[in-house]
Amino acid sequence: MAMDYGRDYGRAEARRAHRVPAVLRAPLEGRTWREFLYLLLSLPMAVLTFSFAVTMTTAGVAMLITFVGVPVLAAALVGVRALGAVERARARSLLKLEISEPEPVRAPNGKRGLMPWVGALLKSGVSWRHVLYALLHLPWAIGAFTVSVVMWSVGWALFLYPAYWWMYPTWWGQPGMQIGAEPGHGAGLFVDNPFEIGVTCAAGLALVLATPWVIRGLASVDRLMVSALLGPSRLAERVWELEEDRGVVVDTAAADLRRIERDLHDGAQARLVALAMDLGLAKEKLEEDPEAAARMVDEAHGEVKLALQELRDLARGIHPAILTDRGLGPALSALAARCTVPVQAEVDLPARPAAAIEGIAYFTVSELLQNISKHSGARSARVDVWHSSGRLMLQVWDDGRGGASTAGGSGLAGLAERLGSVDGLLVVDSPEGGPTTVTAELPWRG
């Protein structure tokens, strides 16, 4: 549990306030252009996916009466899934969508061979969701492509009009851009005087400023579609999460035990060995040199007191007895009393939660308080624990210098992971300059 907290504090880079408002920034932002590129690429991809899915599945379904239909259908689904993988990659890189691969095709009961696998492929909901995506995506992609391309190109064209207006008279022999020309109904309007040019430019600017938000909206729909139809199902995701959690829990438990063993070995055991040696020597010396013996006994005495102190600290780190005896309230106020920063602890619980939850809550507060006394420079802190709709809530507040975060590799990240592994949550709110509020949530088990 010896973690590096130092890095948590004083890192609030990338939080600089932008001087330019978001509205003006949007047209030039990388995100807008990435999303635009995504919508552009969507059209060819959608055409490809649609035609593949439709031809292959209809062919497969039509041929189902004969034996050939099954492999064709299987090939269709494999192909659609492969195209789905491309779509996910595209969404990941261009839309920055966090989406994991859906569960792979697995034959039930671990059966091997082609037939069970094909059966699982045909039965899997994921495959058919991919087909649905292929069908739904084409109309959407056409619409999104048209809207975004038209708005974007017209917007820029009008906005930049003053820059290339001179080309009309010099090269194309007309006074300016022509608006409203209809065959047989006159020439319409030429945009050539400064006022008209200004209006055109302004209209273009408005379009350029508005289009990023339209693109963003369109991309959001795409995002929703990809994550709903191409991602793993909700249940699969939960299974994956739980498997991960269980791994974390098992690993932390094992790591805890190894740490305790090491502490015992390096601390008390080493000290006792020294003590045994001292005493052995003293025994020999007692008769010949009582003075020296007295000194050794004295040393041994000091040694044993230190060993006891160490063992006590170790035992408290393993599981404080007062937690078992009296529960969170007294245990946390004892913890607060030992903190170098004055801490006020309030615990308001209707009953005692399960021992494991109590333990996790205790060690969470303990680590947060350690963090505070080591790095925050706080002058006072507060701990609140309460029960709210089936959750055990913890809040630790301090008036230190803030800047703590759960960024990867930090001690807070370890804590967040540990809490997450039991369906808990850790939220850190720590603006540069403080104050810091860390809120943790644990499932309540009675």
Place this chain on the structure above:
Amino acid sequence: MRVVIAEDSVLLREGLTRLLTDRGHDVVAGVGDGEALIKAIRELADEGALPDVVVADVRMPPTHTDEGVRAAVQLRKEHPGLGVLVLSQYVEEQYATELLAGSSTGVGYLLKDRVAEVREFVDAVVRVARGGTALDPEVVAQLLGRSRKQDVLAGLTPREREVLGLMAEGRTNSAVAKQLVVSDGAVEKHVSNIFLKLGLSPSDGDHRRVLAVLTYLRS
């Protein structure tokens, strides 16, 4: 002095018995859990031979949690004159508060480590038997740390804080003087300064001073 020992580890019970007997005290009973302790004291009380002091471990069978503290609290309620010294592998301010609740006379709460300093330990047992207090330095540190009157406490000089701590442990003025290697008069002066700064009315008698300090810290 007549002592009853409650401790589940036979090794320690015998060690304590030997240690106290060695110093000329009389260990009248040795028991292994809280219920047996209460029963033993009741029997002794019925015979009219209530011991002077009980030395009890916190964690004993059957639940191995805080039997000792609960038994001590009950004994103090039943026999106000009985001194109770609670020993523990770890000290918690919470338990001290529970023990001190009611009256602070004849109470002790020490880390087990303190038995290593044989003389001091026996002194503490005697002090508790005579109606005094013996609080572990760790408990006192927790009390000082948790006190709501940090600003007042901050007004003390380091030496005064030291004296305050030793007083809160239950030591007499002369014991404090011996510990700090200063004269009794100097301690006396520190004490009256402390009482002045804390706004406590000066009182004579070591016990009452200790009580005043403890009450102040816990309020």
Place this chain on the structure above:
Amino acid sequence: MTASSAARSTSSTSHTSPSSHSIANSSFGDEARDGAGDGAAGGDRLPPARFAFGARTWKEVAHLLLNLPEALAGFLYVSLWLYAGVLTSLTVIGLPLLAVGLMGARALGRLERRRARALLGLRIEEPSPLSRQSRGQGFFPWLWTTLKDPVAWRTTLYGFIRLPWGVLTFALTLCLLLVGWPLLGYAARGMTNLDRAMVRGLLSPSSELERRIAELEEDRGVVVDTAAADLRRIERDLHDGAQARLVALAMGLGLAKEKVLEDPEAAARMVDEAHGEVKLALQELRDLARGIHPAVLTDRGLDAALSSVAARCTVPVSVSVDLAERPAPAIEGIAYFTVSELLQNISKHSRARTAEVELWRKDRRLLIQVRDDGRGGASTDSGSGLAGLAERLGSVDGLFEVDSPPGGPTVVTAELPWRGRTAG
């Protein structure tokens, strides 16, 4: 992974079925005992008056009679929100309405499962709740998750098909109750069996994934609880063992220190005692540390650690570990403690003359086999040490099998998922 989960799911069903059997058995047992009582008491006094049917049948009848109000209420609810929701879905407000209706359907399912548990003795696990991630992420994710919740849709289907069935069962039961008394028991059993099938089919967490989630959640709970219990046990052991011994030692030394100059004889005796104490304390700490996590396992791995366990076993044990690389520390620890507990069992209970330990890796599994030529008869029945091991292994997707005919030999095979050092 699939192999194990399948195997585990069969084992979990076989866990539940004995309990329902035992309920049935006990109620039959009651009747049998009553009957015997009748025979024996026949000569002396009249048997106590009682209802013709057992409590079970009455409960079934109650369930059948309740079917009508339930079906009516359920059907009314389901059709109301469904029509209202689907019709208004064409506008925007319909979708949230539909979602709220589906949540209500979930509640209906919960109610029905509870009723089936109380009256039919049918235990159906609750389907997993809608994922927590969608909570607190805003309205639209919530809407989407709720609308595609298969559990709620299945419950809706249940609500629809219940109406005719509810009317039928109610009418039939009422008739039999009034005029067809002798047939009531059989009819009730038959009809409730169909009820049971319906509840099981439409209201249970049916999918493989749902079952896996329930299993994993339970596993995680077991792992968390065992870890916490382990820590508490270690703290207790420390307190009762080494710490107590050290206090005694400190006291002895304190006395000796005072005596060393005035009474060297007594001091010498005390120092001698203290010396003995400290060696005992060391021994205790060493045992404790080994029980926590043997250093040799961290340093050298399973082969060395298991050899040292084998050396301490009272029965001659041969150990063969065939692993090309070391597994993740957690897996290594579990494997170690499994073998060490099995060997302890062997030396305590089996009266074996030799034992054999083998470890090897097969694909993504770590296999452990411990064999002895003792008297056999070991089982994983609840309460035994082996049951604890089986649970512990099960909680990490492991498997535990005991083959121990009376008279021996006993073969215990355990399987753990393989995780490598870097991956873990």
